[in-house]
Amino acid sequence: MLKRTLLAATIAASFCGASQAAVDINGFASIKGGMALSNDDELYGYDDDFSFKNESLAALQVKSDLGDKLSVTAQLLGRGADDWDVKFEWAFLSYDLTDTLRVNAGRLRTPFYKYSDFRDVGYAYDWSRVPQSVYGLGFDTIEGASLYHTTTLGNFDSTLQLIIGSYDGEEEIGGTTAEAQIDNVTGVAWEVGQDGYSFRMAYLIGKSTFSINQLDTPVSGLYAQLTAFGLGALAKDLDIVDESSSFAGVGFNIDKNDWVVVSEITKATVDDSFITDQKSYYISVGHRFDTITPYVSFEKEDNTAKTELYAAIPTASPIYGAVSSVVNRQQLERDSINLGVRYDFHPSAAFKAQYTSADNKTADRKDSVLVVGVDLVF
């Protein structure tokens, strides 16, 4: 319905020559098919049945320049994995305070990573998907405001972004869906580059509250039972109520003489909770041979469960099993290797194929997946 209204407005604007508002419509799409390569393998939503739906997506963006340095942008995106239900991925207004200062307000991307802003626009990078070990944290969008400062420092181009806002949505925590809320998000991201080299750092903090049914239900939940056992302090050490949280990331990118090297290292923490410190990195190396860019990348996740939380509980205790299981589920050591290629076969489209093998040392299993597809912009 909303979509139709937008469309109507767009059509009206484009037919009405006298209209002040210049409306730009752009879009992008990724049509991808993939499957896990063995019977029991499962990775990134693929199993051993070939799926065209899992990672395909299409988006339409409408940007209207309202004049006097004000513009409004809305991006509608439908993912195959969500049955193509269309959602507003971005919706914000922009105001240019000066030539170098811009304010964006509305629904924005959380600026965790180098590719956060355009992770869905496959055409903008060589991989079939952004490295999930690093980019799989969640909390990708935020409602708030952000200030961009772009300038040159000597020979360097510098982009500084300050952001405030909050997150409210569902996230997967330790294999279960949680109602997640992060309040008072405050962050800074800075990217500086020159002639094919760039460096980026980001730091964000916030107050996290995650509610998981089995743990948080007032009477039957784990925390309620611990409190009933006289272990209110332990419940507080485990639960996630208004806990200080942080995200730190650094990364660099080299694009020189047709070599493309990218790496990011990140760490996310939620204090006083069973959520462990999540440490991840990736490094990717590719080489451009005219229209064909093969690459190889390595990813690592290394999350050590906070076993000290239940160290004082005797193993014979009736709560030991429940508490240790919640804590231990945070343990994850996983290495992934990707081999892939991008082929620019068309001015607006790229064909890509990527093979991934993930070695989950914690669960002692290896999963591999192959995906092929086309990313395009229009």
Add this chain to the structure above:
Amino acid sequence: MLKKLILIPVLALSFMAVANVAVIVHPSNAAALSQDDINKIFTGRAKTFTDGKAAEPVNLTETVAARADFDQKALGRSSSQMKAYWSKLVFTGKGTPPKELASEQEVLDTVAKNPAAIGYVSAGAVTGNVKVALTLN
């Protein structure tokens, strides 16, 4: 596939026939422009000429041969790399690529009329109604 086979000789021909690219501005524009300044204007990193006046870059569509020459010589990237570059900015609300015109004649007309415009054409196409700011070899 057939299309590709036809494209290869056409591309080869157009590369052999490569002409220098002339970056052109309005005759009244006195700003001195280096290749780096032009790069900044055409990648959206500078919004003004070196003298502080607003710059309005106009591009050629990919169907015109001078476009690939310009992308390579002035910006150091292929046309697909430039498209990837702009898609990062467009879909994050950070920028809008220069307007694309369908022919060198349209670029010449636009630049001749608009004191803020900056464009480019193959060197042989330059007329007296515009000023050559820099020739890229």
